[in-house]
Amino acid sequence: DAGVIQSPRHEVTEMGQEVTLRCKPISGHNSLFWYRQTMMRGLELLIYFNNNVPIDDSGMPEDRFSAKMPNASFSTLKIQPSEPRDSAVYFCASSLSFGSGQFFGPGTRLTVL
Amino acid sequence: KNEVEQSPQNLTAQEGEFITINCSYSVGISALHWLQQHPGGGIVSLFMLSSGKKKHGRLIATINIQEKHSSLHITASHPRDSAVYICAVPYSGGGADGLTFGKGTHLIIQP
Numbered sequence: 001d002a003g004v005i006q007s008p009r010h011e012v013t014e015m016g017q018e019v020t021l022r023c024k025p026i027s028g029h030n031s032l033f034w035y036r037q038t039m040m041r042g043l044e045l046l047i048y049f050n051n052n053v054p055i056d057d058s059g060m061p062e063d064r065f066s067a068k069m070p071n072a073s074f075s076t077l078k079i080q081p082s083e084p085r086d087s088a089v090y091f092c093a094s095s096l097s098f099g100s101g102q103f104f105g106p107g108t109r110l111t112v113l
Numbered sequence: 114k115n116e117v118e119q120s121p122q123n124l125t126a127q128e129g130e131f132i133t134i135n136c137s138y139s140v141g142i143s144a145l146h147w148l149q150q151h152p153g154g155g156i157v158s159l160f161m162l163s164s165g166k167k168k169h170g171r172l173i174a175t176i177n178i179q180e181k182h183s184s185l186h187i188t189a190s191h192p193r194d195s196a197v198y199i200c201a202v203p204y205s206g207g208g209a210d211g212l213t214f215g216k217g218t219h220l221i222i223q224p
Contacts, residue, residue: 033211045204045211056204056211089154101146102212104156 004105006092012111018080021108024073025094033102034067034077035091043091049075082112115140115202119215127223132187134218136200137180145183146201146212147174156199159185190222 005024013019025032034046047057052069060067064083069075079086089109093102116139126132136145144163150156160167160174162183167174171190176183187194197217203210 035211042216043199043201043212043214045213048211059211091156093156101158101161103158104148106155109154 004092004094004103006090006105006108008108009106010109010111012113013082014113015083016081017112018078019082019086019110019112021077021090021092021110023075023077023092023105025075025092026103027073029094029096029103030072031095031097031100031102032069032075033093033095034075035093036088037091037107038088046077046090079110082110084112086110087112115142115204115213117200117202117213117215119200119218121218122216123219123221125221125223126190128191130190130222132190132194132220132222134185134198134200134220136183136185136215138183138200138202139181140202140205141178141181142202144203145176147183147185148199148201148214150197150199150217152196159198187220192222192224195221 007022031050033048035043037043045059047060047067048055049069067077089107091107092105095102118137120135144161146161147159148156149159162176171188173186197219199217200215201212204213
């Protein structure tokens with residue numbers, strides 16, 4: 001298995017632009033998580049899905065952030081409009097079921113200028 | 114929301130030393146995770162445990178549910194163990210949650 005796949009691996013954009021991050025979970029995994037890592041705040045949960053349904057999005061920082069999971073093999077995290085403070089590494093993780101171990105993708109390093 | 118405290122934040126040791134990293138949390142949980150983040154940024158899950166002790170190679174993780182405390186031990190440490198070790202627990206304590214994380218322990222093993 002290829003593991004959790006994220007794209008792009010690096011994204012540099014200008015303030016005000018729309019950014020879309022993509023994640024393909026491990027096949028057969030039912031839960032998907034989006035995390036963000038910054039130097040100041042460490043790793044933080046943004047949102048997670050179970051069977052493609054968003055369960056908790058209380059970690060999403062503001063309305064500029066949205067996430068979707070249209071099917072079991074694909075999820076997106078969108079930021080519109082982006083701001084410099086959104087610069088971070090965004091990780092996607094998946095797990096076989098609730099309460100089981102999570103497998104992390106390689107992350108997307110986002111820089112907003 | 115569960116709060117996670119890790120100690121120490123930074124640890125430098127000589128090759129061969131026994132390493133202990135501690136983690137405490139505020140809300141009762143179903144399981145605790147230990148993660149390793151390599152210098153290149155990738156995150157690997159080391160352990161998920163809900164009671165007692167687990168061992169994998171030179172790594173040992175223990176948890177005391179009553180005291181809300183876990184430790185990660187590394188025996189016969191090696192420079193390749195240098196990484197950030199992160200403790201994580203379910204966001205609100207249950208099993209059906211995303212994770213909330215400690216700040217991490219930055220470990221450097223010198224040859």
